[in-house]
Amino acid sequence: MEPSSLEPTVTCHVVAMPFPGRGHVNPLMNFCKLIAASPPRNTNTLITFIVTEEWYGFLSSDPRPANIRLVTVPNVIPSEIGRAKDWPGFIRAALTKLQAPVEQLLDRLEQPKPNVIVHDTYLKWMVGVGNRRNIPVASFWTQSATVFSIFHHLDLVLQNGHFNFNLAEKGKEQVNYIPGVPEMRTSDLPTPFFSARGQEVLDDCLEGVSLVSKAQFLLFTSTYELEASVIDALGKEFAFPIYSIGPAIPCFNLNGNAATNAGGGDEPEYVQWLDAQPTNSVLYISQGSFLSVSSSQLDEIVAGVHDSGIRFFWVTREDTSHDPKRGDTKGIIVPWCDQLRVLSHNSIGGFWSHCGWNSTKEGIFSGLPMLGLPIFWDQTTNAKQIVEDWKIGWRVKKVDESLITRQEITRLLQKFMDLESDEGREMRRRAKELQVICQQATEKGGSSKSAIDAFMEDISCHIR
Numbered sequence: 001m002e003p004s005s006l007e008p009t010v011t012c013h014v015v016a017m018p019f020p021g022r023g024h025v026n027p028l029m030n031f032c033k034l035i036a037a038s039p040p041r042n043t044n045t046l047i048t049f050i051v052t053e054e055w056y057g058f059l060s061s062d063p064r065p066a067n068i069r070l071v072t073v074p075n076v077i078p079s080e081i082g083r084a085k086d087w088p089g090f091i092r093a094a095l096t097k098l099q100a101p102v103e104q105l106l107d108r109l110e111q112p113k114p115n116v117i118v119h120d121t122y123l124k125w126m127v128g129v130g131n132r133r134n135i136p137v138a139s140f141w142t143q144s145a146t147v148f149s150i151f152h153h154l155d156l157v158l159q160n161g162h163f164n165f166n167l168a169e170k171g172k173e174q175v176n177y178i179p180g181v182p183e184m185r186t187s188d189l190p191t192p193f194f195s196a197r198g199q200e201v202l203d204d205c206l207e208g209v210s211l212v213s214k215a216q217f218l219l220f221t222s223t224y225e226l227e228a229s230v231i232d233a234l235g236k237e238f239a240f241p242i243y244s245i246g247p248a249i250p251c252f253n254l255n256g257n258a259a260t261n262a263g264g265g266d267e268p269e270y271v272q273w274l275d276a277q278p279t280n281s282v283l284y285i286s287q288g289s290f291l292s293v294s295s296s297q298l299d300e301i302v303a304g305v306h307d308s309g310i311r312f313f314w315v316t317r318e319d320t321s322h323d324p325k326r327g328d329t330k331g332i333i334v335p336w337c338d339q340l341r342v343l344s345h346n347s348i349g350g351f352w353s354h355c356g357w358n359s360t361k362e363g364i365f366s367g368l369p370m371l372g373l374p375i376f377w378d379q380t381t382n383a384k385q386i387v388e389d390w391k392i393g394w395r396v397k398k399v400d401e402s403l404i405t406r407q408e409i410t411r412l413l414q415k416f417m418d419l420e421s422d423e424g425r426e427m428r429r430r431a432k433e434l435q436v437i438c439q440q441a442t443e444k445g446g447s448s449k450s451a452i453d454a455f456m457e458d459i460s461c462h463i464r
């Protein structure tokens with residue numbers, strides 16, 4: 001356990017328990033950094049962030065305020081590296097094996113008694129742990145409010161025959177019965193509703209959602225203005241307040257110089273490469289941190305991207321070496337990058353994304369139009385919001401369409417990166433409009449900042 005020099009003066013103790021996956025750890029850590037660093041509370045708030053030993057290794061060298069301490073439980077779950085190979089097994093382990101070591105840790109951590117446990121909603125056992133110890137529990141939802149509401153209203157989905165259905169038969173039916181959620185097609189629902197992949201753990205995950213009613217607070221990592229109608233509708237269904245604290249992305253790391261090279265020679269090579277590209281000319285491509293498209297689809301994407309002649313910045317650990325043109329000067333391929341930093345660079349003009357919720361919010365915050373190729377779970381619903389509700393992007397293909405060819409990809413990319421097309425211009429204008437809304441929400445008086453302040457007040461973490 002990392003020592004904390006703050007304990008004698010601590011009047012507010014927040015315990016944070018993320019689900020052990022990149023798309024979950026990042027937003028909870030970002031939220032903790034926001035509450036830890038916001039004066040005047042930073043002088044009296046202690047945040048205990050619980051991770052496995054493996055995750056400690058990933059996080060320990062990242063800069064963070066002194067009042068966030070990382071504490072570890074043993075590696076009782078499979079490794080993060082290669083977790084996609086047995087994704088259901090990984091989820092089951094996280095839902096069954098972490099509780100005992102976390103409880104033992106809490107036994108040792110009781111002083112000062114936590115004001116609240118903020119936990120990932122999917123870690124369903126944490127609600128009971130908090131309730132038994134008489135510690136208030138805040139359920140932290142790392143996906144969209146819309147997806148939360150769809151899961152929360154499973155009874156309505158079942159009544160309408162929109163669970164376990166055949167996509168070819170019913171994929172175009174309308175889902176127009178979830179309070180506050182704009183109409184969508186059944187093919188826009190989260191994928192476990194119509195595909196076997198993920199169904200084996202869906203019940204466990206949905207139990208996490210249904211246990212939210214036994215928590216004391218619900219935190220959405222969404223910007224209120226993006227999903228106002230669904231958040232308002234949910235607000236009427238819960239007896240406790242909902243706080244839209246999003247986007248919960250590391251925007252506090254961006255400074256005035258983030259749009260270009262801030263640090264000269266010390267910058268990673270990829271930032272230096274970006275600095276050499278014309279404004280808005282580069283397509284950033286990332287299909288997420290762990291699941292992938294089929295290898296035949298990947299072949300088509302690689303060929304289509306190269307044939308299009310556009311500049312690209314591609315984050316992938318996949319083998320793209322079979323492409324004969326790899327190494328041309330139009331693009332670079334990196335295994336990992338500081339994504340928000342790259343998206344904020346002024347040479348980036350578009351974002352090809354798997355539509356993970358964090359990537360979606362980072363794209364919006366950076367004012368970028370998006371190309372969505374969702375793979376799994378909530379990503380289909382996020383893609384629908386991007387394309388139809390917010391009108392800031394296009395789909396690479398529909399969920400029920402088969403392989404998209406290299407020629408189609410080439411045409412799509414050339415059109416998407418054409419700054420002069422009318423269609424593209426309107427999409428870029430919308431993207432900038434949402435950027436302003438989301439950025440303002442994080443500033444003083446904005447909805448996200450106010451929600452964070454209200455939450456801290458409500459858990460009695462104001463100065464005493």
Ligand SMILES: O=c1ccn([C@@H]2O[C@H](COP(=O)(O)OP(=O)(O)O[C@H]3O[C@H](CO)[C@@H](O)[C@H](O)[C@H]3O)[C@@H](O)[C@H]2O)c(=O)[nH]1
Nearest residue numbers: 022023026142143288289315336337338339356357358359
């Ligand atoms: O080179 C990279 C690539 C990614 N990231 C970061 O990794 C995170 C990725 O999160 P997300 O875009 O949400 O994708 P996943 O990791 O795939 O997220 C999982 O968790 C999300 C939140 O629950 C869900 O929305 C997704 O469907 C699920 O796959 C983001 O913070 C990115 O900034 C980097 O920093 N560098």
